[in-house]
Amino acid sequence: MxxxxxxxxxKKPELYAPATATMWDDPYIGARLLETHLSQATDLASRKEATITDTVNWILGQAPDKPLDILDLGCGPGLYCDKLARLGHRLTGVDISATSIKYARQAARKSGLKISYLNQNYLELDHDSRYDLIIMIFCDFGVLTPSQQNRLLAKVHRALVPGGVFVFDVMNEGxxxxxxxxxxxxxxxxxxxxxxxxxxxxxxxxxxxxxxxxxxxxxxxxxxxxxxxxxxHTFSHETLHRLLWARGFRNISCHDGLLPDSDAHRSRDVTFCVARR
Structure with a gap:
């Protein structure tokens, strides 16, 4: 060694200096990450089932009360897709991890749920006026660089039907x-x-x-x-509003304190944002 x-x-690297390796294309780490997603002992990869259930119910309260076409960006092993599909909605899940998508597809088949899962980078999506609701949960948006954030917002805006809703969460400055x-x-x-x-x-x-x-x-x-x-990246309510408004979103609102405290975050440090096309 x-x-x-x-x-x-x-040592502390320069801002955005690239790493030498990633987790998503490593089969061994991918399998360990899947175990962490599914564990009910920690919130380090996905939130616990009770929190996911409460979050799903809150998200649906922000959208029209009807069967929805929903896109889940960074869906992981499909924990949100599963719950939403069981409530009668039509789901598409996208994730870069082949291990997570394989598990999600197997779980959907086993449960008899018709969920479309795509193993790809959501920055490469090219959908037009297709979804009533797009979700991006577990602070994935903040992982993106500023240029990637703008690129994603443009794609999300295009993929939503007029009046469609985008719900995502971020870490705030706390x-x-x-x-x-x-x-x-x-x-x-x-x-x-x-x-x-x-x-x-x-x-x-x-x-x-x-x-x-x-x-x-x-x-x-x-x-x-x-x-x-x-x-x-961390965001204030004002920063989120400016960012979304500049990309054509309207009826923007921010919500703190929706989650319980956990080993991954304090409740007050996570902000949920709702925006409409």
Whole structure:
């Protein structure tokens, strides 16, 4: 193991500096991530079932009371799609993780639910006036860079029918004051590898830009040192309103405190946003 390489990789990177690896195209990490999505012991990948049920009911309260055509962006293993389909809505779920989409398709077939799942990057979607409701849950919107956010909003606006509703959640500025302490893990086998590894995890704040970074440096006996970086943008109500208004959305509203406190976030740090085409 090259200690100097490990030290250099652990430093605070420049804003938006790319990582050397991603979770989504790694079959082993993808399987561990799916386990975390499905676990009822943590909210680190998906929220617990009771919270998902409450969120689904709240989301439907923002949309017309009729059978809806719904698009779930970043659907993961289909936990929201499943509940919405059981309520009589027509669902399309999109996720970049092949592992999650495979599970979602199998679960839908087993339950007899007609849900269309697409394994692709939602930034590549090209749908026109198709959906009554589009959702993007678990703060996925804030992971995108500003240019990607604008690109996505244009695609969402185009994909909604006139009067259609976009509901998504983000981290607000309160999270910048609550970054976790650095952590390290030495394991024979675990989340990151199926062989011995050392993982160094640390969060960094870019306060001027309202961005925080969760960085994980993983080294193993092969000598490789990989970085995994998860950028999160924070938003005020005013920033969300300006961003959405500029992309043609109207009737914009923001809502704090809808979720319970959890191991992934404080309730007051998550803002839900509703906007209409």
């Amino acid at each position: 090259n200690i100097k390489q490990l030290i250099d990789a652990s 999270v910048l004051a609550t970054l976790p302490d650095p952590q390290w893990e030495a394991s024979d086998k675990g989340f990151w590898r199926d062989r011995p590894y050392l993982a160094l995890s640390r969060s960094f704040c870019y306060e001027e830009q309202g961005v925080c970074l969760s960085q994980h440096i993983v080294a193993d006996e092969s000598g490789s040192v990989d970085s995994y970086r998860f950028w999160t």
